[in-house]
Amino acid sequence: MDIILKYFPNLSETQIELFKQLEPLYAEWNSQINVISRKDFSEFYERHVLHSLSIGKFTKFVGNTKILDVGTGGGFPGIPLAILFPDVKFHLVDSIGKKIKVVNGVAGSLGLKNVQAKQIRAEQLKEKYDFVISRAVTRLPEFVPWIQKNISKKNLNALPNGVIYLKGGDLSQEIKPYRKKIFVQDLSEYFEEEFFETKKVLHLPL
Numbered sequence: 001m002d003i004i005l006k007y008f009p010n011l012s013e014t015q016i017e018l019f020k021q022l023e024p025l026y027a028e029w030n031s032q033i034n035v036i037s038r039k040d041f042s043e044f045y046e047r048h049v050l051h052s053l054s055i056g057k058f059t060k061f062v063g064n065t066k067i068l069d070v071g072t073g074g075g076f077p078g079i080p081l082a083i084l085f086p087d088v089k090f091h092l093v094d095s096i097g098k099k100i101k102v103v104n105g106v107a108g109s110l111g112l113k114n115v116q117a118k119q120i121r122a123e124q125l126k127e128k129y130d131f132v133i134s135r136a137v138t139r140l141p142e143f144v145p146w147i148q149k150n151i152s153k154k155n156l157n158a159l160p161n162g163v164i165y166l167k168g169g170d171l172s173q174e175i176k177p178y179r180k181k182i183f184v185q186d187l188s189e190y191f192e193e194e195f196f197e198t199k200k201v202l203h204l205p206l
């Protein structure tokens with residue numbers, strides 16, 4: 001939990017309390033339904049919570065923004081971001097029902113009123129959102145056609161509407177089709193821990 005305060009020192013008491021509750025809640029759910037790899041769990045705050053929150057270092061969302069988290073698994077990056085931005089509406093979806101059961105369990109225990117979760121495939125979603133966020137679901141050229149229809153034209157934020165994707169490793173081939181408009185932010189510029197050395201936030205305006 002200290003690592004969250006290191007990079008987000010201005011959290012409210014309520015937010016700190018909610019972040020503290022995340023680890024025991026996920027430990028309990030993960031013993032029933034595997035949403036976080038067991039070998040990673042000791043680094044829960046760094047690899048899952050802080051990695052999700054890195055989107056909040058990259059940009060701030062204004063109130064009433066609507067964000068869709070596609071392939072959220074157990075709620076990443078959506079749940080940590082919903083704590084960070086309590087005035088923003090988060091819709092978390094996954095094609096697997098038992099993962100959504102974990103998301104609803106965690107969001108319910110924390111009383112997060114700005115989170116809705118649903119079992120659905122991204123390709124079937126009809127609603128519009130300001131941003132689609134995601135981590136570790138599929139390659140961008142497969143992902144973008146799933147959700148292109150879901151990006152609203154109305155812009156509320158300084159950042160243009162579109163996809164915000166957390167990615168690691170060599171992306172040169174994957175981002176080629178979008179090279180004229182994609183923005184690649186290196187997370188090692190924000191975080192000193194080794195985990196972030198190869199991690200990036202991709203912002204693709206759509």
Ligand SMILES: C[S@@+](CC[C@H](N)C(=O)[O-])C[C@H]1O[C@@H](n2cnc3c(N)ncnc32)[C@H](O)[C@@H]1O
Pocket residue numbers: 070071072073074075076077093094095096099120121122123134135136137146
């Ligand atoms: C590797 S997990 C990542 C989970 C989470 N984003 C994280 O970073 O911890 C990928 C998730 O994407 C979901 N998924 C894959 N294809 C999907 C689709 N077309 N629509 C919705 N969810 C999908 C899977 O069910 C799985 O839970």
